[in-house]
Amino acid sequence: MKAAYSSAPRSIDLRDVARPTPGAGDVIVRIRNCGVCGSDLHWYSGGWPPPSVCPGHEISGEVAEVGAGVTGVKAGDRVAIEPLVVCGDCHACRTGNRQLCRRLRILGTMIDGGFAEYVRTPASTLFALPARLDWATAAMTEPLAVCVHAVRLAKVRLGDRVAVLGAGTIGLLSVVAARAAGAAEVLITARHPHQRTRAEALGARAFAATDDGTVELSEYAGAHPIDAVIETVGGAADTLNDAVHLVRPGGAIAVLGVFTAPVSLNALLVMMKEVRIVGSLTYSRAGHRADFDAALDLLATQTQSVRQLITHRFPLNRIAEAFAAAADKRSGAIKVTIDVPPGS
Numbered sequence: 001m002k003a004a005y006s007s008a009p010r011s012i013d014l015r016d017v018a019r020p021t022p023g024a025g026d027v028i029v030r031i032r033n034c035g036v037c038g039s040d041l042h043w044y045s046g047g048w049p050p051p052s053v054c055p056g057h058e059i060s061g062e063v064a065e066v067g068a069g070v071t072g073v074k075a076g077d078r079v080a081i082e083p084l085v086v087c088g089d090c091h092a093c094r095t096g097n098r099q100l101c102r103r104l105r106i107l108g109t110m111i112d113g114g115f116a117e118y119v120r121t122p123a124s125t126l127f128a129l130p131a132r133l134d135w136a137t138a139a140m141t142e143p144l145a146v147c148v149h150a151v152r153l154a155k156v157r158l159g160d161r162v163a164v165l166g167a168g169t170i171g172l173l174s175v176v177a178a179r180a181a182g183a184a185e186v187l188i189t190a191r192h193p194h195q196r197t198r199a200e201a202l203g204a205r206a207f208a209a210t211d212d213g214t215v216e217l218s219e220y221a222g223a224h225p226i227d228a229v230i231e232t233v234g235g236a237a238d239t240l241n242d243a244v245h246l247v248r249p250g251g252a253i254a255v256l257g258v259f260t261a262p263v264s265l266n267a268l269l270v271m272m273k274e275v276r277i278v279g280s281l282t283y284s285r286a287g288h289r290a291d292f293d294a295a296l297d298l299l300a301t302q303t304q305s306v307r308q309l310i311t312h313r314f315p316l317n318r319i320a321e322a323f324a325a326a327a328d329k330r331s332g333a334i335k336v337t338i339d340v341p342p343g344s
Helices: 038-044 135-139 141-153 169-181 193-201 211-223 239-246 267-273 291-301 303-307 316-327
Strands: 002-008 011-016 026-035 058-066 078-081 118-122 126-128 161-165 185-190 205-208 226-231 247-255 276-279 310-315 335-339
Touching: 002 316, 011 316, 026 135, 038 316, 058 118, 058 135, 058 141, 078 135, 078 141, 126 291, 135 141, 135 303, 135 310, 135 335, 141 169, 141 226, 141 247, 141 291, 161 169, 161 239, 169 185, 169 193, 169 226, 169 291, 169 303, 185 193, 185 211, 193 205, 205 211, 211 239, 226 239, 239 247, 239 267, 247 267, 291 303, 310 316, 316 335
Parallel strands: 161 185, 161 226, 185 205, 226 247, 247 276, 310 335
Antiparallel strands: 002 011, 026 058, 026 118, 026 335, 058 078, 078 126
């Protein structure tokens, strides 16, 4: 089969590799779409070494083959993959917090992922797709689940005012998740005009991600207290301090951005305001249902809102062009996805 690999920054290419075979409890999924994540762009741009495995973790596809002992799923089933491969036995796994498993491996990071024709994954990672969801929108289940998880950890409730820092895919999907949780108003910072346009289409009030925009947002927050901040920028940005200044006393900050360098934090202000800061890693199955289930339910009602964030689609054999487009915001990119047609 064809699968993509990267050996250096700004480089990703297809290779011919053996198609995986299922072990006990595994399934082989015929990939139909896989999204380019912001975390993929960190290694693509040289922020950290590229994975030694086939990358890609925002995956939709259909079951091609099942291994011994697999029940409840069969060839031809349409699925989204929760890309966390875990031990299943530790305290984190038993309590539904699989993302905190000490033996955690993530598809596309530690084991082969979705920029390929087929992928092997445990049957327990599969979630059935509604029939009407197209493959590209279905692959958005994974990033949407990330946002559902963060909004839940921030305890966003009916009537809350939420600020989202950053208007990439995760920031924009956080708007969708916050609205679904009952937020009465969502504010967002956007660096690029096309991001601002999409944010406003989702019902958010947008502010420029500039010094002037930060002042404007701070003044607005002074008159309209912000209950929760969802930080999605990461990198080496000063957005954690921005979040502490913006949130009301007793409010919450969920950290979603992938920080690639240590950042300073005004701990005195955190203490004085009694701010609750919570890290948010992927998604969990704690509580009444999995974050992936909640994301799929939300996709069913917000299909068009989510689909409009998909700005570019490339076939697998043009994956190098896809990454170049995703990395260059002048392209107007928000979500870039890879279609994997049969026989690609």
